[in-house]
Amino acid sequence: MAEPFGTAWGDRYSRQIRFAPIGEAGQRELAGASVLIVGVGALGAALAQHMVRAGVGEVRLVDRDFVEASNLQRQTLFDEADAMAALPKAVAAASKLRAINGDVRVEARVADVNEANAAELADGARLVLDGTDNAATRLLLSDVCFRARIPFIYGGVAGAQGMSAALLPGETSCLRCLIGDADEGGDTCDTVGVLAPAVEFIASLQAAEALKWLTGNKDAMRRTWLSADLWSFRLRESAMPGGRADCPHCGAAETLPESAAAGAGGRPEEEISSAALCGRDTVQVTLGKPLPLDRLEQELRSRGCELTVNRYLIRARLGSGETLVLFPDGRALVQGTADAAHAVRLCEAYVLGRKLPV
């Protein structure tokens, strides 16, 4: 890594260093830190820019999705070329971030965060920043972070509303204790829309807490759950409770045994699973084995599908109206349906070469 205080760029972080609570010492802390950002959509892209511009040493980005035109209104790292090329968000973001600050090691992972890989992704991170778009992944990250004793900085937005809180192992409750497991499906950006300023507002709150933590200013952290509505303009802060004694994550029980902690563990090979992405008319199908994109490209083209192809994925418009987006890690996003069984049948027919059942 280049010396961040070198002569030509000696001023790079000067305004941040001049801010007394950070100073030279804080800046060195940042340069030595590694953070994980899960989800590189609207929140994640804003968070990533804050971390990279601030000079965090290493930023790991994980995202399962690719750039589309509907992202551009608020996902500030992306442009029209990214959407036209259907680049994975992690990849498109990483190239922009490297151009913004070449000193930062930016690692891009095109992957779905699940029980099998979450702990590995968080390994070595000083904190985990929440850029996800669903409660299930957040609950998983909260579990993993509390087990590994890494702060998890939650942020969520929908419409003009947002919430944020720093979940601190050993101090605050974990997310699961706060909101429980029940889920009837709340508002999402895909159902009620989302305003870019709400995203930026929440991402800024998260980034501020991240900077405090990373520069050794833990005592300055805001110990509240903040809810905001930027349209009616209403802000509310609620005190965060401590860990709950009988919770295996935030309670007295320090850690779970590794076997229990791993949850379902890795998925067995070849097993197909699927999950509808809430409110998006999209199903994610996990096919359980790597996909040979070269061969699939030829097959899909020969079947008359309209294709968008890049190094990271194939997007195929099917004659029946749906769109398949295939990733080499064995995932397919099936757009244009919310019916998981239908999505699986399409994958079987177009990807696994099985006949469509009559």
Next chain:
Amino acid sequence: MQREKWKDFRLYVITAEANHPGRSLVDVMERTLIGGAQIVQLRNKTGSRAEVLEQARSLRALTRKYGVPFIINDYPDIVLETDADGVHLGQEDLPIGEARRLLGPDRMIGISTHSLDQALKAEREGADYIGVGPVYPTDTKPGRKAVTTSYVTEAARHVTIPFVAIGGITLGNVDRVLDAGARRICAVSAIVGSEDPAAACRSFLSRIEAADAAQAAKTITVNGREERTTAATVEELVRQLGQQNKQLVVELDGLIVQRALWAGTELKDGASVELVHFVGGG
């Protein structure tokens, strides 16, 4: 005898044969027991001792079948002879001390009172419960001036033993009596004079329960708006608002309450609650 348990009674029923010509005493009283009467009193001011004894024997057998205490108005001797659970006295009947001497420590002694002075005197003398009335004018006790619900309110404030409001109480006025502070109700003609005494009992009981719920209600602030609620806990409130299946962040008086603690977290009068749907986009 389980005098302590009897104190839980809420609906007290008294016989009045004149109110149900053509139907037998035992039939009518069994209908009240089916409807949920929790104490039965035999009151017969005009019949001979022999007639009262015979009715007492029948009602003793009937109430025993339903596991309900049986009280006889006056006649401590018949109480003993039929193994009834207690006696009910008027102000002009024998003194409480005398009744206690005759019946021993285990049987119930109740007494009608018409003023707070009488109520407090009865309490001092060892009554197990008192009647408070007549709240409204009644044909059951013609000529006695109604004490109105103000005496009910006084009794609710000052009397520590169980008291039962009585006198002219019907389904049309019972809510006012309950509002005045009564927790136990006695109705006579409105029940035994009814076409369907069981249904009448059930109606009275449901009014009593509704009053319980209303009395349990408190004023809280939910998301900035004052509301009345009967919810005892955060969990009950969330359920009453139909939000139990939602991912919520619940704040009580400034502090977030963890999901697992909702059921054990009491809602006090004046509490301020914020329920916010978890915001999940990103």
